[in-house]
Amino acid sequence: MDSPQHVLSFRKKLTCIASWVFESVSVDSKMNNKARSLLWNIRQFSTLLPRSRALRIYHLGFCRPEVIHSKWDPRNHLLNTFDEGLQPSVRYLFQDIFISKSVDGCTQTKGISHAGVCKLERILCPRRLSFDTKHSFVSDGTSDHDLMKINFHHTSSEDVLTKKVRPTPVTYKKLAQECNSLSDVLDTFSKAPTFPGSNYFLAMWIIAKRISEDKRRFEKQLMFSHLAFNQLCEQMMREAKIMRYDHLLFSLNAIVKLGIPQNTLMVQTMLRTIQERIGECDERCLSILSTALVTMEPCMNVNALRAGLRILVDQQVWNIKHIFTLQIVMKCIGKDAPFALKKKLEMKALKELDRFSILNSQHMFEVLAAMDHRSVVLLNECSKVVTDNVHGCPFKVLISILQSCRDLRYQNEDLFSSIADYVATTFDIWKVKQVIFFLLLFETLGFRPPGLMDKLMERVAQEPGSLNVKNIVSILHVYSSLNHVHKVQNREFLEALASALTGCLHHISSESLLNAVHSFCMMNYFPLAPINQLIKENIINELLTSGDTEKNIHKLHVLNTCLKLDESTYKSVHIPLPPLPPSASHPNxxxxxxxxxxxxxxxxxxxxxxxxxxxxxxxxxxxxxxxxxxxxxxxxxxxxxxxxxxxxxxxxxxxxxxxxxxxxxxxxxxxxxxxxxxxxxxxxxxxxxxxxxxxxxxxxxxxxxxxxxxxxxxxxxxxxxxx
Known part of the structure; x- marks a missing residue:
């Protein structure tokens, strides 16, 4: 630690310098005011020197104070100390520029090493972290000649601060390019934390999207156990009120997608802050906020934010310009939104129908299903677009359209036929489980596509060994429910399924076996091995005491009836069952x-x-x-x-x-x-x-x-x- 004598000597030198400057400019009345201000600042600065604990003696004989800030960032400094306030002397110090003079023909600068000095013309706003670019930051090694080159009205803080003072700002895109894992991003943060913390979460989400599912799961575990993770979360909570609103929304979306629990303090703090600042929401922010809320579970803050979003959408719906923003907002408002708001959004979508792209038309089915609004006019128009452009449509999009039609109870034979014909035409490019998925959805819609079902029957008859238990039960359910029969290959098809089911009897569950045999009986076919396995006493007892017993009892009664009435070899078999509940149907x-x-x-x-x-x-x-x-x-x-x-x-x-x-x-x-x-x-x-x-x-x-x-x-x- 430097001695008090060195401090006193340096204060005397500062006083002499100030007096000399005042005398040299007194002849010029225009410079008099600047000199007085400079002298006052030097005196105020000299009062701060005893507080410094970083005074060092250099070989040149000058006592130069150097304030060392480890990884110091003006923005982070404001974040960490804003609530503590500024000392009066520091406030006065920041009113003018600190200037040094030339002594004995050699230019020397005396002041705070690596400390920026600027003039604050307005009260610090907690949501603006940029300094006034009219004033400069002068570092320790600046000479008088260098000072002459500095424009005090247009110098940026970025040009004058040294790398030792302020870490180089990083963007989330650069972080995502330079880092290969989520832990790499956290390592970068722990070395030099910078503002805003949202960059790190966005970078981690970009990295998580480009890696495999298994690796992503492992990386998330490492992320939660990383030492810097809690530090990053704490920084995000401090920055929430001062961060740009769109950055805050992007951060929330990335945090939710990364799998950070929704009930954590950080997520709830962000949700509350977003509620308080929802008035800053523009169309772009509406899109980001809606995207984040769609994937979040209901809770008090989420429900309150969704309610605020509905009010905001109700006010701004006619000003929305982008179709994608309109659709994501419609998807977010939820099924319990007021009918008047749903109708207003429907009218807005119909108004913009001429601007719909093919992707917009495909996406509209899912959007209407998400808000549980059955707009037949809108669905009919979008169905025409999908029908005309079905070729090349991805599997997930087609499945989403059919699922939405099921949820909305919307039946369009032309739409279903075009999808079924496309799948049948390109049958070889689809996996068996994908075709089964299509048929299961068609069955719930009551639509029977004969061409596609005949194609699958041929595949099953040729390759029965490729089917697992789930596939067998699903195929039997679809064909028995839709009552589809192939005039030529029907027996071969049923025999192939029976053979495949027989090979799975050692590990099939009782309910799956019942479902399969029930479907066989509905199609008037009775495979021996599966039926013998089903009618065992222990299997029957299990079905009557576990699972959906009411449904199991009804299917067993169907089995009993089919064995007695149809031409089977099991006419003498009778399964003792409890009576069915009275029928709820009444004659017309x-x-x-x-x-x-x-x-x-x-x-x-x-x-x-x-x-x-x-x-x-x-x-x-x-x-x-x-x-x-x-x-x-x-x-x-x-x-x-x-x-x-x-x-x-x-x-x-x-x-x-x-x-x-x-x-x-x-x-x-x-x-x-x-x-x-x-x-x-x-x-x-x-x-x-x-x-x-x-x-x-x-x-x-x-x-x-x-x-x-x-x-x-x-x-x-x-x-x-x-x-």
């Missing part, structure tokens, strides 16, 4: 009134007749074999007559048919097959046709159905036995 009231008028009040129809455990009729009518005469149920002779025909009248909705077709789905086809086995003639009354008819027209409509020989819309699968 309008159809009951129509039949009453048609049969003129005779006791000729009976409601809800249970012909078997799982087969329930809406109405049963007894007629002669030519179906020209109706018998009463009380007529015993008619009941025993050999020429009597039992007619089952079913009132069915559209959902029992494939989309926009008369092709019955699996459950209806199985029901018709079983009723035919039991000697019924089945009459199907379409509910959607009946309800739009007047009573007189409805009677005529039903009369034609009952008294005619109109063929039922059945397929080979409903009648053909494959046993």
């Amino acid at each position: 009231e309008k159809l009951a009134e129509v039949l009453g008028r048609l049969l003129e009040g005779k006791d000729a129809s009976r409601e809800m007749c249970s012909c078997h455990i799982i087969i329930t009729l809406h109405f049963e009518i007894r007629m002669d074999t030519n179906r020209t005469q109706v018998f009463s149920f009380s007529d015993v002779d008619a009941s025993s007559a050999t020429n009597m025909q039992r007619v089952a009248v079913l009132c069915v909705p559209k959902s029992v048919y494939c989309l926009n077709s008369s092709h019955p789905r699996g459950l209806l086809a199985m029901k018709i097959r079983h009723l035919n086995v039991m000697g019924f003639h089945v009459v199907l009354i379409h509910h959607w046709e009946l309800k739009k008819l007047q009573m007189q027209d409805a009677v005529t409509f039903v009369r034609k159905k009952i008294y005619s020989d109109e063929a039922l819309p059945t397929t080979d699968a409903t009648m053909e036995s494959l046993d």
Whole structure:
């Protein structure tokens, strides 16, 4: 530590220098004020010298104070000490420029080593970290000649501060290029922390995106255990209130994508700060904020921020210029947003429809599903664009479109057909599991694509060994539900699936086995090994006591019925099961009134007749074999007559048919097959046709159905036995 005598000597020298400067400029009245100001600053500076603990003696004989700041950054200094305030002497010191003079013909500079001195013309704002470029920072080694070259009105702090004082600023792009891992970024931060901390999080997210999933998971673990990680999080919390708003939003998005828990203090602090400054949100910030909120779980701060975003969007919706921003905002506001806001966003999207790109049209399905708003007009227009440009569309985009249609209950046969035809045309480029994924979505939409399903049947018949249990169960579910049959390869297809399933019996779960056998039975096919495995007592007990027992019981009842009614080798097998719960369906009231008028009040129809455990009729009518005469149920002779025909009248909705077709789905086809086995003639009354008819027209409509020989819309699968 330097002695007090050295400090006193240096203070005397400063006083002499100031006096000499004052005398030299006193002749010039215009320079007098500057000299006084300089003298005052030197005196004030001299009062600060005793506080310095870095005074050193140099060989030249001058006592030069050098203030050493390790990794000192003016911006970081403001961040760390802003709340503490500035001492009055320091405030006065920063009012003018500190200038040195020439002594004995040699220019020497005496002042604070590596310390910037500037004039602050306004109160420091915690959200602006840039210094006034009208004033310069002068370092220790600056000569009088050098000072003459400095423009005190236009000198940037970047040009004068030495590298020893301030670390070179880094951008997140440069960090992402220079670093190969998340730990490298944190190592760089620990060596020289710079403002803003968002650069480090953005760089880590860019690196995380370009590495594999397994490596990313490992890198995240190293990131959380890194010593500098907590330090970076603390810096982010300090900088949140002074950082640019868009940088703050970018940081939040990167932090969420990196997997940092949402309930941490840093994330919650950022969310609260974003709420407080939401008035700074422009269109670009709306896009960034919406992107971040889409992936975040609900909590108090997230919900409050989303509510504020909705208010902001409601005010600015007509000023949004970019379609992508509009779509990400629509996706973010959520399903519970007010209907009026959803409608306003829909109208904005329709207004901008002419500016939609192909990508915008593809993305609109997911956007509407995210906000749970079924805009048929918007979906129809976007469907036309997708249909015209389906070739080359990525797998994920096509899947997203179909999933959105399912969630929105939107059915467009042209759209579905174009996607199915494209997949069938390019069948060889798709994996089997991708094709199965398409078919599962088509099944939930009620759409049967025959061409694509025939292609998969051929592939399965040729390569059954490539299927796993999940694939087998999914394929069986789709084909049994849509009641699809190939006239030539149907047996080979079912045998290949049965063979593949038999090879998996040693590790298949009980529920998967039940689902597979249930699908086989619906298609009137009974593989021996899977059924023998299923009807074991321990398997049945497991199905009745675990999982979705109600659904399992219903499927086991279907199995019992199929084994008894269809042409199988298991007619003597009976699985003891608990009774099914009472059916919640009721016969159609309008159809009951129509039949009453048609049969003129005779006791000729009976409601809800249970012909078997799982087969329930809406109405049963007894007629002669030519179906020209109706018998009463009380007529015993008619009941025993050999020429009597039992007619089952079913009132069915559209959902029992494939989309926009008369092709019955699996459950209806199985029901018709079983009723035919039991000697019924089945009459199907379409509910959607009946309800739009007047009573007189409805009677005529039903009369034609009952008294005619109109063929039922059945397929080979409903009648053909494959046993």
